[in-house]
Amino acid sequence: MFVEHPQRVALHNEIHARPFGGVQSPARCTCIAFHAGEELDTDVRTHFQGFCQRYSLTPPAPDQKYYEAQCDGFSVIWERHAEFTVYVFKRQAAFDHPFDDPVINLIPQDWLEATPGQLLVGLHIAMDRDERTPDEVSRLFDHNGLTGSRVLGGTAMVWTDFRLHGDGFGRILIRDQGLEVLQAGRLIQRLKEIEVYRMMALLAFPLAHCATPKVSEIDTRLSSITAEMASKSHTDDEGTLQKLTDLAAQTEEMAASLNYRFSAARAYYRILQARLVELREERVEGLQTMTEFMERRLAPAMRTCQNIGDRLEVLSKRVARANNLLRTRVDILLEAQNRDLLASMDRRVKLQLRLQQTVEGLSVAAITYYAVGLLGYLFKALKDTGLPINDRLATGIAVPVVLAAIWISMRRIRKALHRDEG
Numbered sequence: 001m002f003v004e005h006p007q008r009v010a011l012h013n014e015i016h017a018r019p020f021g022g023v024q025s026p027a028r029c030t031c032i033a034f035h036a037g038e039e040l041d042t043d044v045r046t047h048f049q050g051f052c053q054r055y056s057l058t059p060p061a062p063d064q065k066y067y068e069a070q071c072d073g074f075s076v077i078w079e080r081h082a083e084f085t086v087y088v089f090k091r092q093a094a095f096d097h098p099f100d101d102p103v104i105n106l107i108p109q110d111w112l113e114a115t116p117g118q119l120l121v122g123l124h125i126a127m128d129r130d131e132r133t134p135d136e137v138s139r140l141f142d143h144n145g146l147t148g149s150r151v152l153g154g155t156a157m158v159w160t161d162f163r164l165h166g167d168g169f170g171r172i173l174i175r176d177q178g179l180e181v182l183q184a185g186r187l188i189q190r191l192k193e194i195e196v197y198r199m200m201a202l203l204a205f206p207l208a209h210c211a212t213p214k215v216s217e218i219d220t221r222l223s224s225i226t227a228e229m230a231s232k233s234h235t236d237d238e239g240t241l242q243k244l245t246d247l248a249a250q251t252e253e254m255a256a257s258l259n260y261r262f263s264a265a266r267a268y269y270r271i272l273q274a275r276l277v278e279l280r281e282e283r284v285e286g287l288q289t290m291t292e293f294m295e296r297r298l299a300p301a302m303r304t305c306q307n308i309g310d311r312l313e314v315l316s317k318r319v320a321r322a323n324n325l326l327r328t329r330v331d332i333l334l335e336a337q338n339r340d341l342l343a344s345m346d347r348r349v350k351l352q353l354r355l356q357q358t359v360e361g362l363s364v365a366a367i368t369y370y371a372v373g374l375l376g377y378l379f380k381a382l383k384d385t386g387l388p389i390n391d392r393l394a395t396g397i398a399v400p401v402v403l404a405a406i407w408i409s410m411r412r413i414r415k416a417l418h419r420d421e422g
Contacts, residue, residue, distance in 0.1 A: 021068055021075070022181035023188055026128040027092040030104040030169070031192045033199070034085050036117025043116040044085050048078050051111055074106055083264070085117060086196060098126030098140060099171055120199050122164075125188055127174035134286075141171060149281040149289040155179050156187060157284070162293065170195065190275045194290070197272040198298060204265035205301045207258055208308045215311050218251055222315065226322055229329075241326055248319045255312045262309045269302050364410060368403045375402070 023029075036044050045062070052059040052069075060067040060078065067078040077088040089103040102124050104112070137159055138146065144161040151158050157175040164170055172191050176184065225243055272294065281289045375398045379391035 021077075021090075021185050023090065023127065023184040024092055024181050025176040025179070025184065026094050026126075027090060027184075028095060028098070028103050028127070029088055029090045029125040029188055029192075030102050031086065031088045031121065031123040031125065031195070032104070032115075032119065033087075033121035033196045034115055034117030035083065035120045035200075035203075036085050037083055040116045041080070044080060047111075047114060047116055051076070054108065054111070074103055084120065084196070084200060086121075086192070087115075088192065095126070095128070098128070098173055099124050099165075102167075102169070121196050122169040123172065123192065123195050124169050125172045125174065125191060127176055127184065127188070129176045132175070137173065140173060141165075146287060147290050147293045148287040149279075149284055151279045151281055152179070152183065152187060153280060154282060155183065158187075158191065158279075158290070159287075160191075160290070162297075187279075190278055194272055194275050197268045197275070198294070201265045201268035201272060201298070202301060204258075204261045204305045207261055208301075208305045211254060211258060211308050211312075214254060215308060215315065218247060218254075218315055219311070222247060222318055222322065229322065229326060241323070244319060244323045244326060248316075248323060251312065251316050251319055255316060258309065258312065262305050265302065265305050269298070272298075364403065364406050367406050368399065371402045371406070372399050 034044075045060070048067075049059040051057075055069075055071045057069045057071070065080045067076075069076055073093075074089055074091040077086075077090070079086040079088075089107060091103045091106070095101075132140075138144075141159070141161040141163075142165060144163050146159050146161055148157065148159040150156070155176075155178045157177060158172065160170070160172045162170065172195075174184075174187065174191075179187065221243075225240060225247070229240060276291045276294060279290070281291055283289055372395060376391065376395040379389060379394040379398075383389050383391045
């Protein structure tokens with residue numbers, strides 16, 4: 001038997017983690033997405049367990065992130081993501097008006113109002129096979145400018161205006177022109193994900209707008225400091241270093257606060273682009289496709305976020321280079337000061353050596369003086385004992401002999417000391 005990896009089954013089933021059940025025309029869906037981070041995960045799960053209890057449903061497992069169940073007259077889909085939670089309520093039944101009496105009206109209002117997080121996406125999706133004139137379709141969207149196309153090889157037509165209507169929800173209309181049941185479900189899932197990921201990607205845009213003047217201010221201050229460093233008359237390196245350190249701290253703090261949001265926006269935008277490709281849109285005369293709409297409206301916002309992120313990264317590198325340049329200049333100045341200090345110390349050592357040699361000469365003379373004085377007493381004592389000796393002559397002769405002996409002894413001692421130090 002093979003030794004099975006402990007996560008083999010979970011990884012194998014991950015590709016089926018979020019299946020969207022089949023949908024048959026006519027049908028209507030309401031999708032709501034709440035911005036609720038990981039810190040609200042327990043609240044989100046507890047809240048949905050309350051929904052399951054109301055409809056006698058088995059709640060999802062603690063590690064489950066996707067759940068679908070059939071209720072009385074409608075079905076519910078619950079999706080838990082890292083930053084948001086999605087609820088989709090589906091109803092397959094005939095209707096007179098696509099967006100009147102939406103499915104969300106069947107959901108208990110008290111439960112909806114207690115949903116953890118902040119509402120980010122509200123979307124009604126209606127699908128039927130009815131033929132409608134362009135004016136009839138336009139009336140369904142309050143005569144707003146429409147975006148639409150044939151999708152999935154011409155098996156469906158899709159219209160939307162990407163606007164919030166009087167009930168606070170967006171609208172998407174699908175005309176079924178031969179969709180299979182599972183194909184219709186996948187289409188609704190892609191359209192829902194396009195709206196959710198569009199909004200999640202745009203969360204970074206207000207932050208980019210707020211950061212723009214701050215980034216420009218940091219850029220201006222850095223340019224001023226750099227010009228100050230280039231000035232030959234500049235001498236306050238300590239003050240400049242403090243300014244650069246403060247600027248680096250502000251830049252890194254801003255980059256840290258924006259990096260996650262900008263990275264998430266790029267990831268959501270890439271998923272959105274993938275979902276648009278999967279639609280396989282075909283142009284309808286007089287209508288802009290959803291891909292074209294996103295390219296004209298959403299892409300500039302994403303480029304703005306990318307631009308701010310790039311500017312922050314460049315600013316961080318510029319601050320680091322300026323800091324290194326200033327530190328290098330300070331190090332060079334310190335080395336020059338150390339060189340001058342060493343030269344001054346060398347001069348003092350030489351002066352001390354000369355003084356030492358002078359003192360040594362005086363020491364030799366002093367030692368000789370005292371040694372000859374002692375010998376003089378010795379010669380006088382010998383003369384007093386009756387020896388035929390001229391004490392003065394003997395003392396005079398002893399002076400050069402004692403002087404030479406002391407000088408030679410001092411030289412030997414000095415050489416011995418130098419040899420030990422070497």
